[in-house]
Amino acid sequence: MLLFRPTHLLVGDDGPAHTGWGLVVENGRIAAVGPLSDVAPRAGSARAHDLVGTLMPGMIDCHTHVCLSGGVNPVADLEAEGHTRRTVRAIHALAAHRHAGVTTIRDMGGPGGLDLEIARGVREGWLEGPRMLAAGEVVCITGGHACFLGIEADGPDAVRAAVRKQLKSGCDLVKVIATGGVITPGVEPGAAQMTPEELRAACEEARKAGRLVAAHAQGTEGIRNALLAGVATIEHGFFLDAETIGLMLARGSTLVPTFAAGQAMLDGEAAGVPAYMIEKIKRVKGAHIASFQTALAAGVHVACGTDAGTPLNPHGRIATEVELLVRFGATPAQAVAAATGNAARAIGRDDIGLLREGRRADLLWVGGNPHEDVHALTKVRGVWMDGRHVEGPPPQAIPA
Ligand SMILES: [Zn+2]
The missing domain is CATH 3.20.20.140 (Metal-dependent hydrolases)
Structure with missing residues (x-):
């Protein structure tokens, strides 16, 4: 079980950026997403991850x-x-x-x-x-x-x-x-x-x-x-x-x-x-x-x-x-x-692409707020697939 507390959260539709929202991951899926006061109890004793920036779908x-x-x-x-x-x-x-x-x-x-x-x-x-x-x-x-x-x-x-x-x-x-x-x-x-x-x-x-x-x-x-x-x-x-x-x-x-x-x-x-x-x-x-x-x-x-x-x-x-x-x-x-x-x-997938309850926890944490400046998308701070953190620095380019 994971609880994320980002500064901003984008659901992945074209709706507004949410502040004060949280997201709970359980067994690789999104178990809850919404105002922190609503979702935090779902996370039980799980440690909270505070993310400065924006949490959005991968x-x-x-x-x-x-x-x-x-x-x-x-x-x-x-x-x-x-x-x-x-x-x-x-x-x-x-x-x-x-x-x-x-x-x-x-x-x-x-x-x-x-x-x-x-x-x-x-x-x-x-x-x-x-x-x-x-x-x-x-x-x-x-x-x-x-x-x-x-x-x-x-x-x-x-x-x-x-x-x-x-x-x-x-x-x-x-x-x-x-x-x-x-x-x-x-x-x-x-x-x-x-x-x-x-x-x-x-x-x-x-x-x-x-x-x-x-x-x-x-x-x-x-x-x-x-x-x-x-x-x-x-x-x-x-x-x-x-x-x-x-x-x-x-x-x-x-x-x-x-x-x-x-x-x-x-x-x-x-x-x-x-x-x-x-x-x-x-x-x-x-x-x-x-x-x-x-x-x-x-x-x-x-x-x-x-x-x-x-x-x-x-x-x-x-x-x-x-x-x-x-x-x-x-x-x-x-x-x-x-x-x-x-x-x-x-591409015909209803299990990814949106931060909605039940979807796969394919998540992206970026610095800043892409709704204010899309360049924030280059500031990748963390990537999760099925709720699993994908680690490692960016790969070096292959020389010509
Ligand atoms: Zn092509």
């Missing part, structure tokens, strides 16, 4: 790639490095996320089942988390965006087979590529890729197996195709229009804008990020921000994802994404909810 990064290096050209790294180094680096990525206050990641695909095996290690308890949901190999068209991260499949039957293969391998979700993208040479972010029939086949197989589908979707036509097929999340969403925003509202889908990825590429022009990536991201940046602002104003659910592993976008920088959500128009409360309660909802 954050959830809805879009990572533990297989990707985060170097100037992760696509080239993927081809050049061996499987052994990639595996060691992926395990290091887990530590980087954990020490950034992330207690759950949703890994959005990579080759060879690496993410599935790491997720299994975490699930079985012999690898230190964060908790991990893994997509396995992404499903895309031949020569499509991110073909280096997965299976090329053409036609509904081939897509069905590819999705079934991922389900057989134990994926937690299915990732489809509905449009071109930025880091793949020779494809256009605005252009549709998988057809409506292919997307429907993927969603049908996933639904039968009780898995959600996430769509990499940047151009309007591909976003519309993905939403009509039944995906749960739109990743990136550069070119939303009134119709696609209406569809997202009607279907309760979530936008995961992943601003950190584009920003890191723009900031990395001088450092040597490939010119074709820079050219594309410059072209879409304005539309991306405008789409996010329109969607947010319309009430579309937004969740936080970093796309960690993409160029100069290392693992463990979720605070950067939260700060960008605020820079582009979210309130700090909305941005914190995007990294906690909304993120849990987006």
